[in-house]
Amino acid sequence: MDLKFTPEEEAFRASVVRFLDEKLPARLADKARNGVRLTRDDMVEWHAILNERGWLANHWPKEYGGPGWNTAQKFIFENECALAGAPRILPFGVNMLGPVLIKYGSEAQKRYWLPRILDGSDWxxxxxxxxxxxxxxxxxxxxxxxxxxxxxxxxxxxxxxxxxxxxxxxxxxxxxxxxxxxxxxxxxxxxxxxxxxxxxxxxxxxxxxxxxxxxxxxxxxxxxxxxxxxxxxxxxGWTYAKYLLTYERTNIAGVGFSMAALARLRRVAAKVKRNGRPLADDSLFAARLARVEIDLENMKTTNLRVVAAVSGGGVPGAESSMLKVRGTEIRQEIASLMRRAMGPYAQPFIEEALEEGHDEARIGPQGAASAAAQYFNNRKLSIFGGSNEIQKNIISKMILGL
CATH class of the missing domain: 2.40.110.10 (Butyryl-CoA Dehydrogenase, subunit A, domain 2)
Structure with missing residues (x-):
């Protein structure tokens, strides 16, 4: 597939950037970027903003309330949201249950439940x-x-x-x-x-x-x-569960969020000093940084292929498992490098650092102490949605016939 975006798609990217500049509350973006805990009201607020624009369920068909975007538009939107620091869309209703109801639910279930997912009536x-x-x-x-x-x-x-x-x-x-x-x-x-x-x-x-x-x-x-x-x-139900998990695994990969996290890691590595020089100039650290960037670029291509398969009416199989494995490993490696870059500021278990309005002078720079919390929390990524070991078995069966 052609991975270059058309002029129309670049124009769409510009419209997304304008929307985020105008509608994404700076308060929410600051929280998301710095690892400050989002409240229920924060998540509901962003959900409602996207729904008002018609961009919440961006992979749903138009007849059910989706925007009718193509593969490239979905990819662009998710990446620009991540780079802008937008809170992650809660996946359970929009990204998991919604597609199952659209494909397998009765007409009565679609008419009742899908609008309630969009307008936030149901969490x-x-x-x-x-x-x-x-x-x-x-x-x-x-x-x-x-x-x-x-x-x-x-x-x-x-x-x-x-x-x-x-x-x-x-x-x-x-x-x-x-x-x-x-x-x-x-x-x-x-x-x-x-x-x-x-x-x-x-x-x-x-x-x-x-x-x-x-x-x-x-x-x-x-x-x-x-x-x-x-x-x-x-x-x-096993059939429906497997269908849902293909969406969950693709979502766990979090390409856009990895891109945003990598950009932040590069900024930190350029500012932090080790032995009198920027950490980014340390050969061992720079090598790990380059390796994870290469892996992320490769995964972006795979992600486009998976989304294209779904857009064409197919159900991703081994590809979603590949995304899940590599995506979670990349997110874990970025979190590990960020914790190393933060050094003593990345202290674990400083509860106050995860709350809005914390005392920076006492417990370190905004986002610093959350580096350790994110590192430990991200260890679960390779387990939920089907452990990475199980995903490797799926890949072996579907591709190699083992």
């Missing part, structure tokens, strides 16, 4: 992982038993999900549940939409080592879910 979280079902996702044990009474058909859900990102803010969760046990384990899974406010749903925080509350455990005890909330066919 979605993901109910995939369980204490014993991480990389082996097909082994989920949360059950959903179908029944009928005077209130209609429904499922009764019992079980537990874990690592539920931002579940404390969510009012809805899409879940993989077991609806059959007498078949191959992949064939007994269904895809269900559950109200987080329903009786029997209990959200418990998991506090990470840096003191952050980003992830949660979610318990289901006799939770009643209308049968109308089943997406697609019963016991076909």
């Amino acid at each position: 979605w979280c993901q109910g995939y992982s369980e204490p014993g079902s991480g990389s082996d996702l097909a082994s989920v044990k949360t059950t959903a038993v179908r029944g009928i009474d005077d209130q209609g058909e429904h499922y009764i859900v019992n079980g537990q999900k874990t690592w539920t990102t931002l579940g404390q803010h969510a009012n809805m969760i899409f879940c993989l549940v077991r609806t059959a046990n007498d078949v191959r384990k992949q064939e007994g899974i269904s895809f269900l939409l559950v109200d987080m406010k329903a009786p029997g749903v209990d959200v418990r925080p998991i506090i990470t080592l840096d003191g952050d509350h980003e992830i949660n455990e979610v318990f289901f005890t006799d939770v009643r879910v209308p049968a109308a909330n089943l997406v697609g066919e019963e016991n076909k």
Whole structure:
């Protein structure tokens, strides 16, 4: 494919830059660039700004509220947002559930749920992982038993999900549940939409080592879910889950965010002094910096190919796994180099440095202490969305036939 942008696409880039200059609040950009924690209201605010412009669900078809962009426009938009310091779009509703509903949902589900994703009526979280079902996702044990009474058909859900990102803010969760046990384990899974406010749903925080509350455990005890909330066919949820994961893995790669992080790393390396000279002039550091830049340029090409495949109606297979593996490794390497560049300022676990309005004189420059927090937080990237070891198995099977 031709990786050069046309004059029309360059004009589109200019329109995106103008939009970001005019509409991206400087307060949000400063937070995102410097690793300051975004509040729920911050994320909702940016979501609403994009939705008002019609650019929130940039990969959705026009008939469902998307802008109808081509592959290059999507790529340009995501990269310019990252370079401008825009907060990351919450992926669960827009980038994960939305495509599944568009491809597999009923017309009634599309009419009801898709507009609510766009206007922010629903905040979605993901109910995939369980204490014993991480990389082996097909082994989920949360059950959903179908029944009928005077209130209609429904499922009764019992079980537990874990690592539920931002579940404390969510009012809805899409879940993989077991609806059959007498078949191959992949064939007994269904895809269900559950109200987080329903009786029997209990959200418990998991506090990470840096003191952050980003992830949660979610318990289901006799939770009643209308049968109308089943997406697609019963016991076909594994197919929908795999389709969703191709979008999640591509999103985890985070090409634009890696580009922005690399640009910031270069600025820091040029300013920081080691033995009287800029760190960027240190041969070992410069070699690692050059290596990660080469890897990132290669991944940008792969990312364009994957997005092109989806735009043409295909479903990325091995390519999304490749993006996930290389993308997470690159993001981890950039975070590691940033921590090294910051030196003693990249102290872990300085809670105040992650909050807005911290005392810079006491705990270091804005963004410095977050370098360690981001480094440790980014270690999870190679695990969630399907561990990198599992992705390498997928690549081997799909390409090499092993």
